[in-house]
Amino acid sequence: MDAGLPAPDPPTTIAEFRARLATVNDRLPRRLQACAAHVAANMDRIAVSTVAELSARAGVAPSAFMRFCQILGFSGFSEMQRLFRDSYAPPWPDYATRLQNLKGAGAGSPAALVAEFVEAGHLSLESLAKSLDEAALAAAVDVLARADTIHVIGARRAFPVAAYLAYVFEKMAVPCILHDGVGRLDLRGALRPDDALLAISFAPYAPETLSLVEAAKDSGLPIAAITDHAASPLARLATATLSVPEVDFGAFRSLSATWALSLALAVAIGSSEDRHPDAKA
Amino acid sequence: MDAGLPAPDPPTTIAEFRARLATVNDRLPRRLQACAAHVAANMDRIAVSTVAELSARAGVAPSAFMRFCQILGFSGFSEMQRLFRDSYAPPWPDYATRLQNLKGAGAGSPAALVAEFVEAGHLSLESLAKSLDEAALAAAVDVLARADTIHVIGARRAFPVAAYLAYVFEKMAVPCILHDGVGRLDLRGALRPDDALLAISFAPYAPETLSLVEAAKDSGLPIAAITDHAASPLARLATATLSVPEVDFGAFRSLSATWALSLALAVAIGSSEDRHPDAKA
DNA sequence: CAGACATTAGAATATTTATTCCAAAAACAA
DNA sequence: TTGTTTTTGGAATAAATATTCTAATGTCTG
Numbered sequence: 245m246d247a248g249l250p251a252p253d254p255p256t257t258i259a260e261f262r263a264r265l266a267t268v269n270d271r272l273p274r275r276l277q278a279c280a281a282h283v284a285a286n287m288d289r290i291a292v293s294t295v296a297e298l299s300a301r302a303g304v305a306p307s308a309f310m311r312f313c314q315i316l317g318f319s320g321f322s323e324m325q326r327l328f329r330d331s332y333a334p335p336w337p338d339y340a341t342r343l344q345n346l347k348g349a350g351a352g353s354p355a356a357l358v359a360e361f362v363e364a365g366h367l368s369l370e371s372l373a374k375s376l377d378e379a380a381l382a383a384a385v386d387v388l389a390r391a392d393t394i395h396v397i398g399a400r401r402a403f404p405v406a407a408y409l410a411y412v413f414e415k416m417a418v419p420c421i422l423h424d425g426v427g428r429l430d431l432r433g434a435l436r437p438d439d440a441l442l443a444i445s446f447a448p449y450a451p452e453t454l455s456l457v458e459a460a461k462d463s464g465l466p467i468a469a470i471t472d473h474a475a476s477p478l479a480r481l482a483t484a485t486l487s488v489p490e491v492d493f494g495a496f497r498s499l500s501a502t503w504a505l506s507l508a509l510a511v512a513i514g515s516s517e518d519r520h521p522d523a524k525a
Numbered sequence: 526m527d528a529g530l531p532a533p534d535p536p537t538t539i540a541e542f543r544a545r546l547a548t549v550n551d552r553l554p555r556r557l558q559a560c561a562a563h564v565a566a567n568m569d570r571i572a573v574s575t576v577a578e579l580s581a582r583a584g585v586a587p588s589a590f591m592r593f594c595q596i597l598g599f600s601g602f603s604e605m606q607r608l609f610r611d612s613y614a615p616p617w618p619d620y621a622t623r624l625q626n627l628k629g630a631g632a633g634s635p636a637a638l639v640a641e642f643v644e645a646g647h648l649s650l651e652s653l654a655k656s657l658d659e660a661a662l663a664a665a666v667d668v669l670a671r672a673d674t675i676h677v678i679g680a681r682r683a684f685p686v687a688a689y690l691a692y693v694f695e696k697m698a699v700p701c702i703l704h705d706g707v708g709r710l711d712l713r714g715a716l717r718p719d720d721a722l723l724a725i726s727f728a729p730y731a732p733e734t735l736s737l738v739e740a741a742k743d744s745g746l747p748i749a750a751i752t753d754h755a756a757s758p759l760a761r762l763a764t765a766t767l768s769v770p771e772v773d774f775g776a777f778r779s780l781s782a783t784w785a786l787s788l789a790l791a792v793a794i795g796s797s798e799d800r801h802p803d804a805k806a
Numbered sequence: 807c808a809g810a811c812a813t814t815a816g817a818a819t820a821t822t823t824a825t826t827c828c829a830a831a832a833a834c835a836a
Numbered sequence: 837t838t839g840t841t842t843t844t845g846g847a848a849t850a851a852a853t854a855t856t857c858t859a860a861t862g863t864c865t866g
Contacts, residue, residue: 273813292572292610294853305815310855320855322822329573354666354793355659361785362650369643369650369781375569378636379540385635401692404685411682412777426707447562473565479547487543489566496693496788500650500781504642507777512635554843575823586845591825601825603852 254317254324258287258331264316272315275304279312291328295321364491365500371489372501383484384442384468384509389516391440391466395431397423397457398443399450401497405470405506406444412507416514423456432459444470444506445478446490446497457481470506535598535605539568539612545597553596556585560593572609576602645772646781652770653782662786664765665723665749666793672721672747675794676712678704678738679724680731682778686751686787687725693788697795704737713740725751725787726759727771727778738762751787 255261269280282302283290290298299309310321318324388394394413398406406422413420423431435441441460445453454477460467461481469482472490479485486509488502536542550561563583564571571579580590591602599605669675675694679687684705691703704712716722722741726734735758741748742762750763753771760766767790769783 275814288614292613295855296853306854307816307856308814311813322854332570332573354662354789355657357789357793358657358662358786359654361789362654362782365650365781365785366647369646371569373640373643376636376639377540377543378634381635381639401689403692404689407688408682408685408780411684473562474543474568475546475550475561475565477551479543480551485543485547487565496792498781498788499689499784500646501643503780503784504646505639507779508635508638508642511777512638556844576825577823587824588826588845589843592843603824 254319255327258327261316261327268315275308276312276315278302278304279309283312287328290325291332361498364498368489368491368498368501369504371491372505375487375489376505377486380484380486381505381509381512384486385512385516387466387483388440388442388468388509389513392436392438393419393421393434394513395421395423395435395439395441395456395460396444397441397453398445399425399453401499402444402446402450402453402470405499405502408503409442409444409506409510412510413514416510418514425452432456435460435463435465437463437465440466440468442468442470443478443482444502445476446472447476449477454478468509470502470509535600536608539608542597542608549596556589557593557596559583559585560590564593568609571606572613642779645779648772649770649779649782650785652772653786656768656770657786658767661765661767662790662793665767665790668747668764669721669723669749669790670794673717673719674700674702674715676702676704676716676720676722676737676741677725678722678734679726680706680734682780683725683727683731683734683751686780686783689784690723690725690787690791693791694795697791699795706733713737716741716744716746718744718746721747721749723749723751724759724763725783726757727753728757730758735759749790751783751790 255264265280265284269277272280279299279302282298286298286301295306295309299306302309313321313324316324318327396406396410396413398404403424407424410420410422421431421434441457443453443457449471457467457469457478458481466483467481468484468486469476469478470486470488471478473487474485476485476487479487486505488505490497490499490501536545546561546565550558553561560580560583563579567579567582576587576590580587583590594602594605597605599608677687677691677694679685687703688705691701694701702712702715722738724734724738730752738748738750738759739762747764748762749765749767750757750759751767751769752759754760754768755766757766757768760768767786769786771778771780771782
């Protein structure tokens with residue numbers, strides 16, 4: 245062997261990794277120093293690169309890069325990469341199993357249920373922050389802010405969201421019609437040329453919602469959609485599609501992320517320049 | 526071959542990818558739809574996963590996943606992955622810093638607003654977890670689980686919560702009446718001796734809600750209340766009071782905590798022994 | 807400058823991962 | 837039902853990738 249005992253235990257967090265990198269750096273052979281430098285400067289690419297790519301960019305041979313990983317305490321590059329891939333996000337929440345456990349263990353405890361829903365809410369919010377499509381959001385705001393009247397529709401589990409949006413719009417004096425289907429009244433006649441539609445729908449997509457969206461599409465109205473994923477039937481028809489990565493707990497959706505996104509959308513519209521061409525705070 | 530000409534040119538941006546995903550989704554075989562759904566919901570993991578992992582999570586065979594990639598226009602999984610790897614941005618150091626950046630960047634931008642609401646949601650959830658009154662929760666579950674029919678009321682900003690609770694109860698086959706005030710119909714005649722009332726109200730407390738609560742009180746019905754703090758007028762009348770420490774952002778309530786608490790309450794009631802004295806999965 | 811030792815690069819190998827192919831199963835049409 | 841087409845899962849193959857080994861090179865010491 246050579247330089248004493250490099251490091252028997254691999255780092256288990258990114259923070260630990262940083263620390264290890266710092267301690268190791270002195271008195272390292274030239275090529276390995278190059279590895280250290282390149283890794284430090286490009287930590288974000290480790291999760292998505294191969295040894296070949298990384299070593300080429302660092303200007304060293306792949307084998308040198310391997311040795312470097314081992315000096316850091318890993319068995320090889322793969323193990324090091326796994327650290328970065330896993331810490332990319334909490335490893336996929338397996339809610340099916342967790343629900344199962346809950347049923348088995350403390351099924352009776354409502355407090356445990358609250359904890360679960362709180363957790364689901366946190367995950368949803370975090371995931372929203374991570375995967376937000378800013379361009380689509382801007383487009384949705386734009387389209388809705390220009391509208392004379394905003395039509396809102398959402399059925400079943402999406403109804404509460406639609407209802408609250410209508411409430412918020414009303415508070416902000418934004419003209420708005422909620423298509424709530426009361427009395428089976430069909431309000432599609434209320435769609436006027438300069439209006440826009442905001443549709444909220446999650447799987448399984450309610451036919452009434454889809455039908456209104458299609459009607460709006462036929463009339464050439466712009467459509468903003470809040471839905472569960474980009475492959476939803478709404479996405480095809482909408483001018484701007486906002487997808488909310490909501491984490492379900494059991495059969496029930498926490499809606500935290502949907503809520504955050506919807507409110508932000510509403511407030512952005514309410515304070516938009518398009519809607520208030522003249523000055524306002 | 527089979528279905529005409531699927532897609533000769535692969536998407537070159539994430540936005541294009543989203544669009545392609547949306548167009549492709551109709552009239553797709555079952556397994557491939559599963560792929561589409563899973564990919565749409567977990568776009569952020571594509572860069573750091575293998576086909577084996579992704580297909581397993583989606584519950585399909587790897588070969589099916591490959592076919593899916595090709596339908597999307599890619600030559601295979603690797604090409605699709607390359608798209609995501611190139612535009613990969615890791616979320617660490619940590620989520621708080623990211624929000625900070627997002628806020629700092631464009632103070633007025635819709636994306637910054639989303640960040641604000643996400644933050645408010647996190648705080649609300651956290652404080653709910655800390656301040657939850659387990660005894661009151663247990664009491665509320667108890668009271669509502671024993672009821673023949675659960676009456677739900679919530680007006681204005683609390684209406685969405687009431688509406689969703691009614692939806693969830695219906696899904697769980699729990700008899701429930703939503704006092705939604707449609708047509709100014711007063712449903713208080715529907716309060717029967719063995720029923721219970723679940724009232725949701727935040728300041729300023731809607732008169733209709735208070736009025737129904739008083740009516741229930743007069744009839745001797747048990748009342749569970751979800752409200753903003755223990756000194757609310759509802760607390761005086763209710764059998765069990767759940768207070769939700771919601772964090773407001775601007776004039777608007779995030780409701781994340783209310784949501785988590787309400788769902789937990791509903792699920793606890795739905796799966797309660799009182800309601801299902803005989804066995805059920 | 808010679809000898810010992812440390813470091814390196816590239817070839818050889820092992821392992822993982824992607825991709826294709828085909829027979830069985832399922833869906834569909836007549 | 838039967839025959840036809842589509843869809844599926846798994847085994848077989850191909851490709852990419854990580855890892856180890858070794859000979860060669862470079863560096864340092866006396």
